[in-house]
Amino acid sequence: MSDQYKFTLEESEIPTSWYNINPDMPVNPAETAWNAVLHPGTQEPATPEFLSVLFPMKFIMEAVSMDRWIEIPEPVRDIYKLWRPSPLIRARRLEKALDTPAHIYYKYEGVSPVGSHKPNTAIAQAFYAKEEGVKAFTTETGAGQWGSALAMACNFFDIDCHVYMVKVSYEQKPYRRVMMETYGAEVTPSPSDKTQYGQSVLAENPDSPGSLGIAISEAVEAAVTSDGKYKYSLGSVLGPVLMHQTVVGLEALKQFEKADEYPDVVIGCVGGGSNFGGFAFPFLHKNFTEGTKTRFVAVEPTACPTLTKGKYAFDYGDSAKSAPIVKMHTLGHSFVPPGIHAGGLRYHGMAPHISSLHDNGDIEAIALDQVSTFEGALQFARAEGIVPAPESSHAVKATIDEALKCKEEGTSKVIAFNLSGHGFFDLAAYDEYLHDNLVIYEYPQAEIEKATADLPEVQLG
Numbered sequence: 001m002s003d004q005y006k007f008t009l010e011e012s013e014i015p016t017s018w019y020n021i022n023p024d025m026p027v028n029p030a031e032t033a034w035n036a037v038l039h040p041g042t043q044e045p046a047t048p049e050f051l052s053v054l055f056p057m058k059f060i061m062e063a064v065s066m067d068r069w070i071e072i073p074e075p076v077r078d079i080y081k082l083w084r085p086s087p088l089i090r091a092r093r094l095e096k097a098l099d100t101p102a103h104i105y106y107k108y109e110g111v112s113p114v115g116s117h118k119p120n121t122a123i124a125q126a127f128y129a130k131e132e133g134v135k136a137f138t139t140e141t142g143a144g145q146w147g148s149a150l151a152m153a154c155n156f157f158d159i160d161c162h163v164y165m166v167k168v169s170y171e172q173k174p175y176r177r178v179m180m181e182t183y184g185a186e187v188t189p190s191p192s193d194k195t196q197y198g199q200s201v202l203a204e205n206p207d208s209p210g211s212l213g214i215a216i217s218e219a220v221e222a223a224v225t226s227d228g229k230y231k232y233s234l235g236s237v238l239g240p241v242l243m244h245q246t247v248v249g250l251e252a253l254k255q256f257e258k259a260d261e262y263p264d265v266v267i268g269c270v271g272g273g274s275n276f277g278g279f280a281f282p283f284l285h286k287n288f289t290e291g292t293k294t295r296f297v298a299v300e301p302t303a304c305p306t307l308t309k310g311k312y313a314f315d316y317g318d319s320a321k322s323a324p325i326v327k328m329h330t331l332g333h334s335f336v337p338p339g340i341h342a343g344g345l346r347y348h349g350m351a352p353h354i355s356s357l358h359d360n361g362d363i364e365a366i367a368l369d370q371v372s373t374f375e376g377a378l379q380f381a382r383a384e385g386i387v388p389a390p391e392s393s394h395a396v397k398a399t400i401d402e403a404l405k406c407k408e409e410g411t412s413k414v415i416a417f418n419l420s421g422h423g424f425f426d427l428a429a430y431d432e433y434l435h436d437n438l439v440i441y442e443y444p445q446a447e448i449e450k451a452t453a454d455l456p457e458v459q460l461g
């Protein structure tokens with residue numbers, strides 16, 4: 001084995017196709033409905049006509065495609081070259097600090113211009129919109145990572161971008177807003193008076209801090225009432241988004257070949273599930289087709305325990321019940337999460353694919369509290385130098401725990417995790433951790449029961 005740290009690829013080795021897991025899903029779609037997208041009003045399967053009011057047609061076709069490999073359009077691949085291939089790094093200094101026999105690798109997506117994995121899908125979605133003559137995208141953002149990615153992508157393809165940003169983040173984290181505006185996007189704190197739904201939320205609670213569910217409702221309303229001028233873009237959860245992210249795992253596969261190793265455990269944090277899915281699915285494909293026995297661990301916050309405590313049921317994608325209904329692990333569409341620092345992990349639902357795979361036992365899930373994740377983040381930063389995003393720190397901490405288990409058991413496993421982004425815009429959170437102001441929050445079971453009491457009753461015909 002080499003003594004290399006970094007496993008890099010040539011630009012020419014950026015994958016030419018994404019991996020579409022649809023044909024390989026181990027569970028019957030009719031049974032588990034991982035691919036059922038229902039109209040929020042009629043609760044009947046959504047027609048392409050309904051969905052096309054929201055999304056570019058190309059995106060909808062990807063969602064239902066049964067082709068295993070989908071070619072990455074050349075203009076998208078060209079923009080990927082600005083930062084891809086991203087490095088796979090052996091965390092030798094962390095291994096040493098932990099004194100573990102485990103081999104730890106991380107794929108670093110923080111090298112993108114906006115500092116996370118999110119442009120991998122933003123670029124593709126903006127390209128489709130441009131091709132179909134769409135004038136603008138509306139979207140929501142929590143902490144601002146998705147908003148910055150889409151703002152950059154829209155700017156590259158010369159279309160407008162209107163972002164509804166969860167108000168509490170808009171007020172507390174101005175730098176992400178400035179970044180979006182730098183790319184030319186318009187940013188509105190949500191709830192706002194620009195939409196009927198926003199007005200109704202404000203009428204009930206003028207001090208509403210907002211939530212992703214509310215911001216999605218506003219962005220969806222702005223799109224559907226625009227006479228086809230605007231479409232809506234979502235940065236996670238949906239099948240095509242996870243598929244666009246597989247560029248991450250596909251690169252990692254090639255890099256592991258160069259390292260002459262193969263992961264026993266693959267770890268990622270989960271918000272809506274896109275960075276985890278994008279990293280894990282190409283390895284899962286090997287489990288399905290080549291009999292490898294890699295374990296997959298999805299890591300979520302105890303403050304938003306979608307996979308570990310949510311219900312696996314049909315639910316709306318947003319608070320206003322205007323976004324499509326899908327079957328997923330959910331904390332309920334009315335869920336308003338506590339203000340933990342991993343803003344990107346606060347969505348009430350989970351990607352239907354991830355939910356189904358978890359339900360089927362193909363992937364494991366654990367929940368970690370934010371104090372222990374920052375503990376892991378600091379350990380990582382002090383060993384490897386990179387300051388991880390609070391979201392990614394969930395994967396970091398889970399990896400450290402796995403590596404320590406290896407030490408206890410005296411086994412040398414290969415552990416790979418996706419370092420989905422850097423934490424340079426989250427230093428206020430680090431400041432709180434460093435000065436003992438960070439609290440542990442576990443979402444109460446009673447609240448979960450309450451929020452999941454009014455899920456839609458769906459009968460699939």
Ligand SMILES: *Cc1c(COP(=O)(O)O)cnc(C)c1O
Nearest residue numbers: 236271272273274275344391421
């Ligand atoms: C948005 C975000 C996440 C969570 O979203 P997923 O769709 O689950 O990947 C994780 N890490 C970072 C850095 C993010 O920006």
